[in-house]
Amino acid sequence: MKHMHKQENLSKNQQIVLDYIEKVNEPIKAYSILHNVQKKGIKAPLQVYRALDKLVEIGKIHKIESRNAFVACKNSSCQLSKATAFSICESCEEVSEISDNKLSKYLKSFQDKAGMKFKKYNLEFFGLCKKCSIK
């Protein structure tokens, strides 16, 4: 067990940012996070972006690429798999993480024609949520 420099626990800033993202429980943007954690001592965008990078890397949060927003993971397996899927309502912007074994199994085993080796994927579905469909 030599040079095992892999941290078990989150650092101070990482924990502050994660706590806030988990509290709001919906996709949130980096600068909005910044404004809301300034009372905790985080002053600069880079402090937020660095925490976000780490949290994404370890699977605690995900980036909704089409929205430039970040959301807490609801799916324990993401910390390992890096396989993410979301449904996004184009009307109310509600986002939910899809957890579907069949879907993830299918996509993890997908082979493209060019013989590429996939390590991860991100899938975003767009449409209307139930509430917005009725209106």
Place this chain on the structure above:
Amino acid sequence: MKHMHKQENLSKNQQIVLDYIEKVNEPIKAYSILHNVQKKGIKAPLQVYRALDKLVEIGKIHKIESRNAFVACKNSSCQLSKATAFSICESCEEVSEISDNKLSKYLKSFQDKAGMKFKKYNLEFFGLCKKCSIK
């Protein structure tokens, strides 16, 4: 033929931007497009972004969300379907559009548990292309 305000042809700026994107034949960023079409008379970012919006809307190009880049469509059916999938090499950044009937059929018919009505999706796979795997 009444009130048929749906244009058949691209406008001048839209055509300039599309021509350039098709010529480079790889994902390219908005400001890079701007620099390269200034000789054609396009001077401001907004002129590029407006053309890009339209071209994405009609399926002539796609946005690679994780890269903030735009690429010409290689798949005639995208003008209708809005169902896109890409493979992205994390080493050389090569991007190719996946055209796989089984995959698109599977995803188009996917139903999430919340009963959302999907109109489109975007899927991005990440990994190493054949060339970069060898190295």
Place this chain on the structure above:
DNA sequence: GTGTTAATTGTTATAATATAACATTGTGTA
């Protein structure tokens, strides 16, 4: 303890991406 390494933080400045607002011009059709 000391020394070593990597991770994290703090800070200022700047780069890169994208949109707001408003006036004007072009295009198809009644």
Place this chain on the structure above:
DNA sequence: TACACAATGTTATATTATAACAATTAACAC
């Protein structure tokens, strides 16, 4: 002609993200 709508031109600004560098902290080996 007049109308509706799409597209353009222009300036300014908003939003998202990173570069560069110095300082501090945490984990481990010896």
